[in-house]
Amino acid sequence: MxxxxxxxxxxxxxxxxxxxxxxxxxxxxxxxxxxxxxxxxxxxxxxxxxxxxxxxxxxxxxxxxxxxxxxxxxxxxxxxxxxxxxxxxxxxxxxxxxxxxxxxxxxxxxxxxxxxxxxxxxxxxxxxxxxxxxxxxxxxxxxxxxxxxxxxxxxxxxxxxxxxxxxxxxxxxxxxxxxxxxxxxxxxxxxxxxxxxxxxxxxxxxxxxxxxxxQYLSNYDLLTEIPNRRYFKEQLEKILIDKYNTSKSYIVVMDIDFFKKINDKYGHPVGDEILKQFAKLVEENITSDDLVARFGGEEFIIFISNMEKENIEERVESLRKVIEKNEFKVGDTIIKITSSFGISILDRAGELNFEKAYRFADEALYHAKESGRNKIYPIKNYDA
Structure with missing residues (x-):
């Protein structure tokens, strides 16, 4: 120059x-x-x-x-x-x-x-x-x-x-x-x-x-490099407005079972690496129309659209099996983990509707953990 x-x-x-x-x-x-x-x-x-x-x-x-x-x-x-x-x-x-x-x-x-x-x-x-x-x-x-x-x-x-x-x-x-x-x-x-x-x-x-x-720092989780809670909600609002009343949508809340034990046994650096690999694995097993984010700690959330209610549990079950079969390697250590899932229907845009759907999905996740973990709690006919 x-x-x-x-x-x-x-x-x-x-x-x-x-x-x-x-x-x-x-x-x-x-x-x-x-x-x-x-x-x-x-x-x-x-x-x-x-x-x-x-x-x-x-x-x-x-x-x-x-x-x-x-x-x-x-x-x-x-x-x-x-x-x-x-x-x-x-x-x-x-x-x-x-x-x-x-x-x-x-x-x-x-x-x-x-x-x-x-x-x-x-x-x-x-x-x-x-x-x-x-x-x-x-x-x-x-x-x-x-x-x-x-x-x-x-x-x-x-x-x-x-x-x-x-x-x-x-x-x-x-x-x-x-x-x-x-x-x-x-x-x-x-x-x-x-x-x-x-x-x-x-x-x-x-x-x-x-x-x-x-902008990246404000929108993405620095550890896992996927959207954070704020950016997820912002993008979700746009998606729902674009697809308003044209397709059924779902909120999937998931977290890693017994993650605290992993941190206690292997240390937080290993736990952080597990979170990074976990986020990458989830990203690789969702479609381009889906949206995933880290919601905090070991909790993640996925927005899934264009799918009938009869197929959503099968879709999430497929992801659960992928996680269960995957070997998470950190250095010379191989760690096997499982995840629990809660699903809720979301078919209308708006902050209130998302919070309501999230609450239902979070309750479903709680029931999945209470009933043994490493499972999906079935969708009930929630009016989101």
Whole structure:
């Protein structure tokens, strides 16, 4: 990125893409306005100049016409082209579009520089040229080595033109000094704008990354890396609104049998590892439409939808068997565990309805434990 900043490959690519998008948006507007202005100049300056000038001077206005024509045609073409480029296309070939951006800018700057040389035969001024050069460094975000190539090429061309076309030594000296000021100003302005933009984008990316981490910390259980209680309830509310009255839904509350004994026997680090493996096992055995969360301690909760009441117990029983058969390995220790389950029907959205369904499921879990553990307490006809 040509700036003293520690950027990952992904960050650099995102910054390049963002800068390219910004440049193309600005060029769509700038090139359109420039092309229309050039057409206006061709109609009211170049063509009348060719008709009214003497034969010896026709080449000047003909050259004006050619340069203004190049700027207007390329300007209109790239204004339309950049307008229709999608972000997906840009991401697939970022280098190509960067080259397109700097190509059209370079051609326009060089054409403006050549026009400044022709102006020495007519107005003798370089003000319009200087304004355009500085404006390019301010509006378009130009990176190395493109800024070096463009400005050095244009500056050398400018010097040669002034020496060849401007015969008045005092005016020549003034133009060379002013031209040097224009180019140096444009160069350092372009460098400042580019570095400032990269720094700004990088800070925004870091801020966005920090916000995502904070969002993750607030939504997910750090130990098991599955949703926590708050995020589960938040997502459940959205799901139920989306699927309101279209499918039957269920709350399954489960916990690990005799988990306290595991902690007492093997220690809390082993218990934590069991919880992590348990959460992963449950995630692997539910569908993408289901939602699982750690509700606290060794208690987990699952939301299941799109299933008839006759099939839900069979589904949960299948999960119970998977847990029962699984071997949880922590270091050299293999631990077998079981789980108890309580199920409740949930068919309406709203905080009150969830809390009611959760209470029924929690009561069912209590009965499952009281009746021997490692089992599912049958669903009763609860009116959730």
């Amino acid at each position: 040509n700036i003293a900043m520690d950027l990952s490959e992904k960050e650099e690519l995102e910054i390049r893409k963002s800068i390219a998008i910004t440049n193309m948006k600005r060029l769509v507007i700038g090139l359109t306005i420039t092309a229309l202005m050039e057409i206006f100049i061709i109609i009211f300056h170049d063509l009348p100049g060719i008709r009214s000038s003497e034969s010896a001077d026709k080449w000047i206005y003909t050259s004006y016409l050619i340069l203004h024509g190049i700027i207007s045609m390329l300007g209109l073409y790239f204004a339309v082209y950049f307008r229709i480029v999608t972000k997906r296309e840009l991401a697939r070939n970022i280098s190509f579009y960067e080259n397109c951006i700097y190509f059209i800018l370079g051609i326009i700057l060089l054409s403006i520089t050549l026009i400044a040389g022709l102006d020495q035969f007519t107005t003798g001024q370089i003000v319009a040229f200087g304004v355009n050069i500085i404006y390019s460094g301010l509006v378009i975000i130009i990176k190395k080595p493109y800024n070096n190539i463009m400005y050095i090429t244009c500056f050398l061309t400018f010097i040669i033109e002034m020496i060849v076309f401007q015969k008045d030594k005092n005016i020549l000296f003034s133009h060379l000094m002013n031209g040097a000021f224009f180019f140096v100003s444009a160069y350092f302005l372009a460098k400042f704008v580019y570095n400032n933009q990269v720094s700004h984008l990088h800070k925004n990316m870091k801020l966005e990354e920090s916000n995502k981490k904070l």
